[in-house]
Amino acid sequence: MKYPALSLSSSMNFASEMTELPEAINEDFVMDFLSRHEREASSPGSGAEQVLDLGEIEIVADDLKVQIEAQLKSKKKSVDKDELEGQFCAKVHNALKHVPVEILDDPSFWRYLSVRYFSNFVMWRESSALGEGNVATYVSSKSSAESIPVRMYLRAQAMLDENGNCPLAEAVPEGTDFWRSHIIRVRTGRAKNLAQAFAKLQSTERMITEELRPFARRLNRFWANVNMLDYDKKASDDILKEIKKSLK
Numbered sequence: 001m002k003y004p005a006l007s008l009s010s011s012m013n014f015a016s017e018m019t020e021l022p023e024a025i026n027e028d029f030v031m032d033f034l035s036r037h038e039r040e041a042s043s044p045g046s047g048a049e050q051v052l053d054l055g056e057i058e059i060v061a062d063d064l065k066v067q068i069e070a071q072l073k074s075k076k077k078s079v080d081k082d083e084l085e086g087q088f089c090a091k092v093h094n095a096l097k098h099v100p101v102e103i104l105d106d107p108s109f110w111r112y113l114s115v116r117y118f119s120n121f122v123m124w125r126e127s128s129a130l131g132e133g134n135v136a137t138y139v140s141s142k143s144s145a146e147s148i149p150v151r152m153y154l155r156a157q158a159m160l161d162e163n164g165n166c167p168l169a170e171a172v173p174e175g176t177d178f179w180r181s182h183i184i185r186v187r188t189g190r191a192k193n194l195a196q197a198f199a200k201l202q203s204t205e206r207m208i209t210e211e212l213r214p215f216a217r218r219l220n221r222f223w224a225n226v227n228m229l230d231y232d233k234k235a236s237d238d239i240l241k242e243i244k245k246s247l248k
Contacts, residue, residue, distance in 0.1 A: 001043045001100060003052040005108035006115060008140060010037035014115050015136035022123055022130060030119055038112065043102045052103065054117075056095035061117035064088055068124050081125050082179070085152060086170030092149050093156035094164070107141035110150045114139040118148050145184040154184050158195040168196055171203035178202055182216040191228045197236035201244075211247070218243045 014033060018025055067088075071079050096104070103109050114122065122130075122138045125148065129135045141147040144154055159166035172178050178199075183189045188198060198219075207215060222228065222239065231239070 001045075001050045001052055001103065002040055003043065003099075003103050003106075003109055004034075004054075004112045004116070005039050005041040005106065006034075006037060006111040007039065007108060008111070008142075011111040011115065011140045012136050013037070014119075015139055018119070018123060018130060018135055018139075019133050025119055025123060030115060034112075034116060039108075041106065041108060043100055043106075045100075045102075052099065054113075056098075057092070057113065057117055060088065060091045060095045061121075063091070064118075064121055068120060071124070080174050082172075082174055082176045083170055085125060086155070086172075086175070086179075089152045089156035089159070089169040090166045092152045093160065093166070096153060104153075110141040110147060111139060113149055114141070114147060122148050145180045151180065151184055154189060155179055158183055158189045158192060159199060160192070161196075168199040168203070171199060172206075175202070177209065178212065182212065186216075186220055187223050188216075188219065188228075191231060191236075193231050193233050194228050194236040194239075197233065197240055201240050205244075215243055215247060218247065 014037075017029075017033070067084060071084065119139070122135065126135055126138045129138065137143060137146045138148050141150060144150050155169050156166045159169040161167075183195055183198070188195050202212070219240070228236070228239070
């Protein structure tokens, strides 16, 4: 299957453009950039002549743009940017569920998505990094915990329930550090029942940073002796309760 891709150097160039002239980044700018830097890649196997359809992710991206514009016009003094990211995680996941795994494993594909469909979200969501000149981490796909939209996809993957929904992906207010440091970056994110139990616990019995980090460290130590990928919901709840009790 043929699909669009973007090299690491090209994504870094785009990040430089974003940093130097953020006000110039619009649809025309993005399309012109991609016309010069986009490349075509092919996944192995059958259907080599088939072209990957990205129509659904384009619809999601357009909806996200509308929401960002509404946020920018909002009179609220502070906006929970992570909440909006959480609301769109399931949409991103659903829009890409037809994509073969070998394409999802290709960082160059995610770099293309970041530039083509999510550049305005990156600029809004990571405005602090943009101002400091280090926004490249969010489009380069060097880190799955940082790069958009791969981290949105992985967050949804970890929170996906049996009905194909993931309400827990948006259940932790101002949860940026929780998702990136304690779910996506570590093995917990791959243990679905454990990850969901952790998110539910954090949403109902909020731990501040000083409590959350030692709790997460204790949880991560369990992986040395226990394979928690096979934990069911009850076992996941039990181990989290045990950890929390031990830290009191």
